[in-house]
Amino acid sequence: MPHPSRAVVIGGGIGGLTAAAALLRQGRQVTVLEQARSLEPVGAGISLAPNGLRALDVLGIGDEIRDLAAWQGDGGLRTPAGRWLSRTDAAAAAARFGSPIVLLHRATLINSLAALLPPGTVRTTAAATLTDPGDTGRPARVRTADDELEADLVVGADGIDSGVRGALFPGHPGPVYSGFTTWRVVIPVPGVVEFASHETWGRGRLWGTHPLKDGRVYAYAAAMTPAGGHAPDDEKAELVRRFGDWHDPIPAVIAAARPEDVLRHDVRHIAEPLPAYHRGRTALLGDAAHAMPPTLGQGGNQAIEDAVVLAHHADDLPAYSSARLPRTTAIVRQSVRVARVNMTGNRAAIAVRNTAVAALSKAGPALLLRGFDGIADWRPPYAARKAPVDER
Template identity: 80%
Template sequence: MTQIRRVVVIGGGIGGLTAAAALHLSGRQVTVLERARSLAPVGAAISLAPNSLRALDVIGLGDEIRDLAAWTGDGGLRTPGGRWLSRSSAAAAAERFGGPLVLLHRATLINSLAALLPPDAIRTAAGSTLADPGDARRPARVRTPDGELEADLVVAADGVRSAVRATLFPDHPGAVYSGFTTWRAVIPVPATEFASHETWGRGRLWGTHPLKDGRVYAYAAALAPAGERAPDERAELVRRYGDWHDPIPAVLAAARPEDVLRHDVHHIAEPLPAFHRGRVALLGDAAHAMPPTLGQGGNQAIEDAVVLAHHADDLAAYTAARLPRTTAIARQAVRIGRLNMTPNRALMAVRDSAIAALSLAGPALFLRGFDGIADWRPPQPPYASVVSGAGER
């Protein structure tokens, strides 16, 4: 592949903006095309593990995000009645993986990423289609309402329903329904103190975590038919989770119907044959959409972005570096989803007993499930000096 100078990024989400920033910092001319009218993301938070924070170190943003975010990990896993199945430790996670797990609003991360780019690099309300993926002899072409753009590299970060993926791999079945739906909300909850927790019930779960600005990030998931919706999603949450342990009733009482977002979960069950074709590279959900059960979807998109910038002149090397890793993590996320969303009472009892037994050995044993994930390191050094150890909060 010829030297990459002109880059078009389709999609202005976290993965697309991280790729744009990394490619811009490496000296490329970058244009980001986002079909929405603004970069403002939906009202939800994102958990970043040490692997993606080290990727953000590459573009000089890791320490800024660590400072803006809340450290997570002090809390654990509970039953709907409130019994603790396991307790976790932020310090133990930071020591094991060389850095903290953090939580922040998606808008905060989007704003920090966008600030790394020239103002004219981002075009909103800019729907686009891939007109030609290009090859070694000719550039790729992207069609926009204002005309066509030629590029030495097109980065497709256009999400789980990626039109670019369908163009590159028309015989691939695409994303499939994961079997469950999710709700998310970021809200202030007055006079409520609690430890972060995720609670597993029968075919459903709930999570509650504090953000650094004092608000609460709450999420829920439940087995449901694809496309099912309730007239009032807050009322639906009350019906499903209103009798679960504190602080869940208080969080539900503080939420308004308009605060609650609901989305069905889809994932790519059949891995793509490659993450590139011609002069086009796929990343994030467009390449390897996975259930949120490991909290790694956005983290893997950030990893993709810095690895792609490193291998921008050799997309086959990008595929070789990313496809095996993301395929393994996606499969693990599917397995975890089957475990924590099981409707089988007998399996629930076995699951809960096993988790409780593991927790007796301490949080480090429970963290082993993230070995090989959270301890990942990028293939290149950071552009700026950073502090990426466990540190002090």
């Protein structure tokens, strides 16, 4: 049989592992190069919408992830004092988009994706540099500290500060600060047995609390603040200062966290779209291509979409760019617009926003869900199929 083509994936995050699994199912040899010591991700949750779950169905793990995750949506939007502005219904979202929105720890998803890869596929502590993107007449080349690899396809899945993106498009300005920073925790919360998922919008600040299926709580916060800031003491104390007087269970969640449990990161996004998501035999996906604010919960979902579409167009990278660039550019821009609404500090704008959300909620869940039309109803370009049989 013909020797299968070789792909090298730079980056072992969600997008990179999904791409590796999808390319393997297309019969390609794949090597994943991850610079970290392990695939263990930063401790945070991830929301998977129906579009991302359908992409995982292509790999045969969509139902596994649905079983491991908690359905997201039975809750709603609140004010800092606790008043409900809107109530959401997980079943309504599932009925509209054909699948639920689910929430799980990133490590759970990483483990399920890694289990799809044969032993030896992933090389950790393997920082990699793209030395040649390749072309129709020559392979792409990637260098590590130990060797140089040639490949018919290189996938840059190396995150928001992508070195691959810089090599392909050195004149691009890269990511910009989105205007706000985030805090995240995944912890058990003693004494808080049951509560509804919620997101709470304040003045230039927001908080979200969501139970995970394993009994822990995933909580996140965001605030408009200058880039590069840090708490004068620790980030738990900063959460107390900013959110400690908000409604229950927010104070209890903060109290249950240790200072070392709290992760803080500035939010950045790629404001100027790239001219393409490929050059030569090299393609970009996920945050390396189109980093976006988390306000629509689509960053990971779009990386997963990218991966299965890239595998479909692995021999025609211009088709991959054509399929992905318009869609992801539109979602980045929508995420930025939503962030401006969510995070506004203008009192008059907050009053108008809250009134509008309450009115839409009274009109029924369909109007609130309409904002995800064209996003959550996406379907992959090919259906799930059995992995190729190794005939060697």
